[in-house]
Amino acid sequence: MDAVITLQLMARICAVLAIIQAYEFLCLTPVTSDRGVWRWDDLKNEIAGKSGFLRGIFGCFLKSGNFRYFNIFRIMVAITVLLMPTPEAMALLLIIHILTLVRWLGSFNGGSDYMTSILLLFVSLGLFFPESMAAVALWYIAFQSTLSYFKAGFYKLKAQNWRSGTAAREFIISPIYERSQLLETLMKSPVFSRLSSWGIIFFEITFPVCLFHQNLAALYLAAGFLFHLLNAYVFGLNRFVFAWIATYPALYYCSFRS
Amino acid sequence: MTKIFYLLRSFFPSWKFFDDVGPEIRLEVRCGTSETALGDWTNCLPPIPRSAATLFVNPAAAYLHACHNHLNHFNADIAESDTERPELLAEKTTYKITRNLVQVQIKKLKLAQAPFTYQFRISANYIKDLNREADHILISPVYENS
Numbered sequence: 001m002d003a004v005i006t007l008q009l010m011a012r013i014c015a016v017l018a019i020i021q022a023y024e025f026l027c028l029t030p031v032t033s034d035r036g037v038w039r040w041d042d043l044k045n046e047i048a049g050k051s052g053f054l055r056g057i058f059g060c061f062l063k064s065g066n067f068r069y070f071n072i073f074r075i076m077v078a079i080t081v082l083l084m085p086t087p088e089a090m091a092l093l094l095i096i097h098i099l100t101l102v103r104w105l106g107s108f109n110g111g112s113d114y115m116t117s118i119l120l121l122f123v124s125l126g127l128f129f130p131e132s133m134a135a136v137a138l139w140y141i142a143f144q145s146t147l148s149y150f151k152a153g154f155y156k157l158k159a160q161n162w163r164s165g166t167a168a169r170e171f172i173i174s175p176i177y178e179r180s181q182l183l184e185t186l187m188k189s190p191v192f193s194r195l196s197s198w199g200i201i202f203f204e205i206t207f208p209v210c211l212f213h214q215n216l217a218a219l220y221l222a223a224g225f226l227f228h229l230l231n232a233y234v235f236g237l238n239r240f241v242f243a244w245i246a247t248y249p250a251l252y253y254c255s256f257r258s
Numbered sequence: 259m260t261k262i263f264y265l266l267r268s269f270f271p272s273w274k275f276f277d278d279v280g281p282e283i284r285l286e287v288r289c290g291t292s293e294t295a296l297g298d299w300t301n302c303l304p305p306i307p308r309s310a311a312t313l314f315v316n317p318a319a320a321y322l323h324a325c326h327n328h329l330n331h332f333n334a335d336i337a338e339s340d341t342e343r344p345e346l347l348a349e350k351t352t353y354k355i356t357r358n359l360v361q362v363q364i365k366k367l368k369l370a371q372a373p374f375t376y377q378f379r380i381s382a383n384y385i386k387d388l389n390r391e392a393d394h395i396l397i398s399p400v401y402e403n404s
Contacts, residue, residue, distance in 0.1 A: 020314065020315055023315060023317075024315065024316070024317040024320045027317035028317055028320070028321055030362075031321060031362060035362075036358065036362060037325075037355060037358045037359045037362050038355060038358075039354075039358060042351055042354040042355060042358070043351065045351065046351045098265065101265060101268055102265065104324070105331075105351075106265060106267065106268065107267075107268065107327070108320075108324055108327075109320060109323060109324070109327075110323075110327060111271065111273070111275060113268060114267075114268050114269075114271035115271075117268040117269050118269060118271075121269065147273060148271070148273040151272075151273040151274065152273055152274065152275045152276075152277070155274055155277035156276070156277060159277060159278065161279065161386075162277075167276070167278075167279050170279045170385050170386060171276050171279060174282065174385055175282065175305065175383075175385075176282060176305060176306055176326065177305050177306045177308060178305040178306060178307050178308045179305070180308055183308075229313055232312075232313040232314070232316070233308060233309075233310060233313060234308065235306070236306040236307065236308065236312075236316055236318075236319030236320075236322070236323065237319075237323075238312060238313060238314055238315060238316040238319065238320075239320065241313065241314060242314070
């Protein structure tokens with residue numbers, strides 16, 4: 001796989017992610033309006049302080065009424081990236097993403113926002129400087145993706161309640177989430193909860209081996225895809241699906257070169 | 259400076275997911291027609307929906323996740339606040355957002371019809387230990403919504 005072609009594929013997946021994120025924000029227009037939850041009047045002091053200039057600049061994009069058009073613009077830029085993944089269009093998506101994070105005081109959806117930031121920054125750099133930065137960008141994204149699984153697995157392995165299976169059960173049947181008879185029945189079984197916990201720990205902690213061989217990469221990436229679909233169903237973490245899948249071409253690229 | 263820090267954090271994440279089952283920070287509300295006629299405490303946020311049809315696009319879950327993230331930030335602000343000067347907490351952005359959230363959810367869940375009086379509280383519920391009573395971290399004054 002060529003580094004630039006890999007980056008272009010990742011740019012297109014980032015574009016799909018940007019369309020999903022912008023569409024969800026459009027659906028949430030009532031809660032970002034002047035009568036909603038995250039009102040510009042409350043946020044502007046936190047974001048721009050007392051500076052009239054900064055308030056004016058940020059307000060152009062992030063003010064309750066304007067945020068809707070800002071997201072429509074984001075969809076248009078993302079469609080451009082889908083059709084023509086140029087470095088300029090990717091850089092624009094990055095700026096839009098950062099402005100969106102500003103409106104949510106740093107993050108709207110935690111981990112998926114962080115991975116999106118890393119992806120947009122390094123894919124843009126790789127496309128801007130293909131000779132010197134393309135491979136570096138791919139390796140850095142692969143490193144962050146691998147680290148995200150490994151660290152998550154490492155902390156779980158250290159926790160006694162994860163090793164015994166109780167943590168997985170407590171997370172899954174938490175009252176924060178809608179009740180599911182099937183999940184509750186499955187997680188009531190100590191054997192199932194322990195097996196599923198160890199399955200997750202094993203998958204996450206051994207994830208770095210996918211960098212050593214392309215067959216291992218194919219196996220782990222397929223498992224990763226299923227893992228994120230399951231998380232999307234069980235925890236409603238749909239934004240993580242495309243954010244992590246967008247890193248997979250980098251992992252596959254690196255598995256050929258290690 | 260902290261504003262720059264929270265944006266920079268986005269490029270250097272800790273990658274810790276589901277590592278510890280902490281208490282569930284719950285936002286509860288009670289409302290009524292007057293201060294003396296407030297009803298029972300009700301959970302302000304419905305459960306995050308689970309459906310195979312929303313694996314890729316799920317605005318309802320995105321909203322509720324954002325609400326829970328906000329409650330965790332608000333809880334951190336409460337912990338840092340000066341207990342002797344509660345009026346300072348009410349000036350914080352996280353407090354204002356929480357109040358907005360309560361008003362929006364009362365209307366969304368049709369808990370009361372305007373004009374109404376309401377009060378909210380933040381509590382820590384212990385999922386690990388179901389026998390342990392919830393800790394009420396903050397109880398707001400009674401507000402009126404016209």
